[in-house]
Amino acid sequence: MKLKLALAQINTKLGDVEANLAKHLEYIQQAKAEKANLLVFPELSLTGYVLQDLVASVAHKPTEDDPIFKQLLAASHDLDLVVGFVDEDSRHRFYIASAYLSGGKILHVHHKVYLPTYGLFDEGRFFAWGDSVRAFDTRFGRIGMLICEDFWHASPPYLLWLDGADILIFSSASPGRGLNDHEKLESARWVERVNKAYASMFTSFVTHANRVGYEDGLHFWGGATVFDPNGEELAHGPYNEEAITYAELDLNQLRRTRARLPLLRDERTALVQKELDRILSRG
């Protein structure tokens, strides 16, 4: 089975959900024309990233009644979508979220579980922390979604792998830092290195969509990537400009790689659990 994946690295208008939705719909048309099966947008693609006190005013509920999601759900009859937004729960907690839309339905919503609140990041001040990491079933098999800092920690991708995800969909609003004499920014190098590592160690597909553009001098670098279960790079988007990057995922590669390299089969989860229990109960 093959999956034609499209990664949209877009710029956004800070706090202008209507304008960002319009851009989503344009990109959906483009991806549809290219016969993509799944189109992934970056973190907070409907809102922009450094929201601060705009958080409450840009929040949406991923339901049919919501004027924004209504249009995205309609579009998801043509191809599956992953969009980034601010989710407001029934008790008015606000989350950085990714939603997976397919066939007019929301299949899954992930709330970001690691909110960086250090250096130039201040997410913990404005957002609630997500509290679950779950894989979910799609027409392409089982998928897991994570948002930026979530995959800077090793445990969320590991949990998704154990929960059955064979395709890891990462989305980011990753600011470029660390310009030195190297060919790439330090932050870009780090992200690409760990994406490749996860694909290799979990013998899974790992895809990453990162936004572009500027917010008050913060610069987002784009550079979408797709790695296959052998850790090989299938596609790499350009840096610093809007683009759609396409990749054809041959899902049979999972079987071939895992027949050769049975890391999943041999993963000793009971050992992990036993040792975690011991480590965590020590204090």
Add this chain to the structure above:
Amino acid sequence: MADLNLSINIDLAREILAGFIKSEITRVGMSRAIVNLSGGLDSALSCVLAVEALGAENVMALRLPYRASSPDSLEHAQLLIDQLGIQSQTIEITDMIEPLIKLDPEISNIRKGNIMARARMIVLYDQSEVFKALPVGTSNKTEILLGYSTLYGDSACAINPIGDLYKTQARQLSRAMNIPAPIMDKPPSADLWADQTDEKELGFTYEEVDKLLYLLVDQRYSPQEAVEAGFDKKFVQTVTTRIRRNQFKRMQPPIAKISNRTIGYDFLYLRDWGT
């Protein structure tokens, strides 16, 4: 410490910094930049980056001499204007500021320098309205950290593309962007009085201080660790004190907080809000 490498990837720096200028100016519905071109390296670099971002026809350079300014400053600014093919204006600030300076025969060089820097700011902002352009800043990271600038003077701008580049990095980028040799080769100076040079006034070279700042700021070394890494203790003290004492120049003035929500403190929006 001699092997500490501050060099940057030139292509990437150009792309990101020009992209920044273009994004910040066009997102507010404008298309033009205006720069006070002093004849020195930093303003030349900002100007070149603005041209790269917006095109020569969209960049205005101002030359704003005082009667005692070095003729070299004007000439060097002109070299760049000619090379880039940008529009320019020359407006002498002498008549603006002389009446104020004459009020006090005892006036110090520092006060005169500040008056000149602030007069140039007034002209920059006034002409930005005429040319419908945003003033592009020319302060580098070294200068900002050391507070080596006039508050509301040369530090005033709408956007600053070079404020995260140390002076030596700005030099590296300038060299790669073909800034005329006379600008590259002369000692950095604010040209506020005769024979003034930055390095003489500061008491150390940019080469030295950039390495120290890079360790203290970018690499988060403690002052003690910087000494252990080979820097002179007194030099480290001088620089750390300067950084601390000039924090006020890097911030908006504090507002006394008495309401339920104070601007800049818990009324938080980016400047790029809605764009």
